[in-house]
Amino acid sequence: QPIILEDSNNNSDRNIHLHPNPPHRSHPGHTPSILSKMCACGTLLRPHLVSLAFAILAASLFAPLAAGDRGRSSVPRLGGLGGDAEWVFPVLTAAVAAFGMLYYLSQMSKPIPPGSKSNLPGSKPVSPGSDPVPRSSPPDAPPRDDGRAETDDSTVSPAAKLRFTPFAEASKKEVEERAKAEKKRRHAQLETADREAKALFRAKKHLEAAAKFTEALDMCHEIGNLDKQAITLLNNRSAMYERAGEIELAIADCDVLLNLDPFHEKARVKRMRMYESRDMFSEALTEACALQLRFMKENSDALRRGVQKTPPVAQSKIEELVKEILPGEVERCWTAVLERREKRGGGVRFPIAHTVVQLMSSFSSYDGWFEQAEKDVPVVDLTQKIEGIAEDVLPRARYLMRRGKKFAYEKKFKEAAADFEDALKSINAHVGDDDDATVKFGRDYPRLLEWVGICRHLRYDLSGALDCYEICALLEPMNVELMVRKAGIKMDDAQVDEATELFDVALGLEPDSRDVLLHRSNLWLLKADVDAAKKDLERLISLHPNFLLGRLRLATVLMQTNDIPGARASLEAAGRICPTSSDVHSYLGELRFAEGDLSGAREDFEKAMQLDPLNPTPYVNSGLATMQTPGPNGLPDVREAIGLFEKALVIDPQFFTAYLHLGQLRLSIAQSIMEAREVVELYDRGLRECRSKDELNDLCSMKVLTMAQINAAMQLKMETFR
Secondary structure (H helix, E strand, C coil): CCCEEECCCCCCEEEEECCCCCCCCCCCCCCCCCHHHHHHHHHHHHHHHHHHHHHHHHHHHHHHHHCCCCCCCCCCCCCCCCCCCEEEEEEEEHHHHHHHHHHHHHHHHHCCCCCCCCCCCCCCCCCCCCCCCCCCHHHCCCCCCCCCCCCCCHHHHHHHHHHHHHHHHHHCCCCHHHHHHHHHHHHHHHHHHHHHHHHHHCCCCCHHHHHHHHHHHHHHHCCCHHHHHHHHHHHHHHHHHHHHCCCCHHHHHHHHHHHHCCCCCCHHHHHHHHHHCCCCCCHHHHHHHHHHHHHHHHHHHHHHHCCCCCCCCCCCHHHHHHHHHHHHHHHHHHHHHHHHHHHHCCCCCCHHHHHHHHHHCCCCCCHHHHHHHHHCCCCHHHHHHHHHHHCCCHHHHHHHHHHHHHHCCCCCCCHHHHHHHHHHHHHHHHCCCCCHHHHCCHHHHHHHHHHHHHHHHHHHCHHHHHHHHHHHHHHCCCHHHHHHHHHHHHHCCCCCHHHHHHHHHHHCCCCHHHHHHHHHHHHHHCCCHHHHHHHHHHHHHHHCCCCHHHHHHHHHHHHHHHHHHHHHHHHHHHHHHHCCHHHHHHHHHHHHHHHCHHHHHHHHHHHHHHHHCCCCCCHHHHHHHHHCCCCCCCCHHHHHHHHHHHHHHHHHCCCHHHHHHHHHHHHHHHCCCHHHHHHHHHHHHHHCCCCCCHHHHHHHHHHHHHHHHHHHHHHHHCCCCC
């Protein structure tokens, strides 16, 4: 755009337009000569005059022919037309004249290139950089006044340039001074608005103060390049809105501010507080995590050196927010679990063999049926018997029950459950009621009901298992072991009081029952009554000193009460009972871990894994010990620990402790948001394996916290949590 400057020579309104390449024009102090004007006109019209001359020449040549004697015999004839051709010459004359005019018009429409003298063929072009003015002109002659702008400033004389320079410099300086003055004035207005807003805040006129901050923000936008001031004003205005109860407006200001500066601590604290006041706990947790991530990022070096720093958000506040979110998240996840379970036909998958054997061996009847199944014929023979008497219901049901026990002995519990269910279905279809089934099937009928109840309980079909136990209890009302099994279902269903009543009845019938004392200790631990649990277990050991599971359970309780010598004595006794027990070495490793003997603990865990590679507990314990053991560089071998946790989950997909430790470890080394999302997928995988709401709590809690950390990192535009 041209720079408009006021003419400093007079006070008129005339303006001088300065272009980057000023056009040649007449100016004061120069009067073109007549000769130079004629030369300029000749140069301009030369190609057009040639075209016009060519047209006149053509017309003059043919005009005599057209006006000659029409009767001359020498006029040629045109073959094929016959007769005279007197009309031919006028036509030719007109055609040539038209051609000449067209050529003339075409030349008139062509612009003359700057720096060239002529477009006519044979004219000498002017080379770039050469002087287009004829050599006869003096070198200091002023530029020609032909109305065309030159492409090079070299054609403007130095004198002309000097005449324009003072106007340009004066104008630029004046514009700059005016701009500075205007900017200073706007800044003064901005400061005034800010002071007035703060005065209104002190007067507790919060909405009026917000309006003044709005005026100041508008000035920031007008002035430009004041992002820092705008951030401060937004923060102040959001505070005014919050004080005035306009939470939506306050949050909106925080949103804009944090888009400009994601690490603004005051805005995040404020938005967390407002989210919490509106019961938006998930959003508040995200803000808390953003504050923690900002703190860790800004103090990473100090934290790495072990320097104590106070985080901006207390851990108790984060736990409080998670606690508010958890019930809704647990309910949502549990609904999803039930829907998947319904699609799958009810129930959950069987626990791994190691877990089932531990549960079954906790009852006194385990040794009896185990020895009986061990002595029975192979599965192949029993299958042949079943196929041979397919139509005889009761004998077939007995063979199905025998084969089910054989499958259980071989740790094929899914196949065992199918045989027990098939046998019960056959009997119920053949007899009228339970009493009739007892008469026809004998004492095997209550045992069959008990086996079906056990398998249903293992698949966490609590109502189905309880139905079987209730029928069995009607047939055997004094069966103490059956009462304990019913109490176990009540405990899993969080009906602690009913379970307590069943244990009391069972102890009244059999005060020294091993089953009652062992399983009631679990009830006491569920109630967090460690002393009562210890009392039951000590009585159990006094009555049954060689009961391995009782020794192991007592050692666990003693470790919880920090009675390390007593726990060691109990474990050493368990080792003498069964030196090849994987569980004994796993418990010994836990004891050494508690004592701080990490290398000894890892040795015991390794021994436990060798004795039973399908026992997942020592893998998890070894992973925890690895994370506490510094390597050659002073840091633990994180990859080894991750591998141990992953191995535990391969063995037992329902080992929820492994999900928790593996998720936390993988999140701590996540290099990207994508890797962090994989941790959420890990927790989802564990949630799909949950059998009850209680099992959902810990995994849901970790998932909620991980999602909040991911959202916080995205708001901070961080690619990693470190």
